[in-house]
Amino acid sequence: MRVIETNDTGKTYIKYPRVIFTPARIGKTLHHRIFEAPGSLLREWNTVYDNADQSVVQSKCVIHSLIKRLFPDFSMKKDFIYGKSGKILLNGYGSDPLRVTDVGEYSFHSTMKSLSPRIRERTVTKIYEQARMSVKRGPGARQSDLISVNLLQRFEGPECNLLRRSEVRKSMKSLFLL
Numbered sequence: 001m002r003v004i005e006t007n008d009t010g011k012t013y014i015k016y017p018r019v020i021f022t023p024a025r026i027g028k029t030l031h032h033r034i035f036e037a038p039g040s041l042l043r044e045w046n047t048v049y050d051n052a053d054q055s056v057v058q059s060k061c062v063i064h065s066l067i068k069r070l071f072p073d074f075s076m077k078k079d080f081i082y083g084k085s086g087k088i089l090l091n092g093y094g095s096d097p098l099r100v101t102d103v104g105e106y107s108f109h110s111t112m113k114s115l116s117p118r119i120r121e122r123t124v125t126k127i128y129e130q131a132r133m134s135v136k137r138g139p140g141a142r143q144s145d146l147i148s149v150n151l152l153q154r155f156e157g158p159e160c161n162l163l164r165r166s167e168v169r170k171s172m173k174s175l176f177l178l
Contacts, residue, residue: 038175045172052165059157066154070147071097072137073130080123082158085116089127090155094148097131098141 023029035043060078067074067081074095080086092111093099100108105128112124138144 041175042172045168045175049165049168049172052161052168055161056158056165059154059161063151063154063158066147066151067095070138070144070151071095071131071134073097073133074127075130076123076127085112085119085123088112088115090152094145095151096144096148097134097138098144099148100128100131101135 034040063081064078074097076086089095089100089112092115093103093108103111108128109121109124112119112127113121139147
């Protein structure tokens with residue numbers, strides 16, 4: 001319902017009661033509804049689900065910012081980062097370009113291919129080249145170690161929240177199976 005009260009853009013407190021009363025006079029008010037057991041429980045579970053979902057997004061944002069600080073030239077997308085190859089890079093090298101370049105191209109190449117056989121040769125070469133560039137522009141050795149440890153710890157957040165979200169989803173479904 002759209003009612004034009006006045007042609008004035010400035011609001012005054014005198015106009016508020018009339019604007020509020022107009023929809024109430026024709027019965028267009030919101031009623032406070034109290035739901036019975038399944039409905040009220042569903043609302044609470046939905047709040048928990050939304051919180052878990054927001055936590056996943058926040059965790060991934062923090063992870064992305066840490067990766068950009070640690071490995072400035074890293075151009076891989078989220079599918080790589082959260083996939084098998086990205087987890088191998090994180091667990092084996094801490095996503096640290098200094099560690100990647102310290103082992104050498106051949107060793108890095110063979111390690112990545114042995115732990116993730118489906119990774120492309122071109123991808124491994126690209127990561128190594130990006131690591132070489134990031135060493136020049138990235139943080140120093142001690143700072144990169146600290147960021148790498150922080151990244152490893154933060155990487156558990158999204159997985160934990162995704163698990164929590166799936167458990168909440170099961171609980172929400174069970175409300176209607178009773």
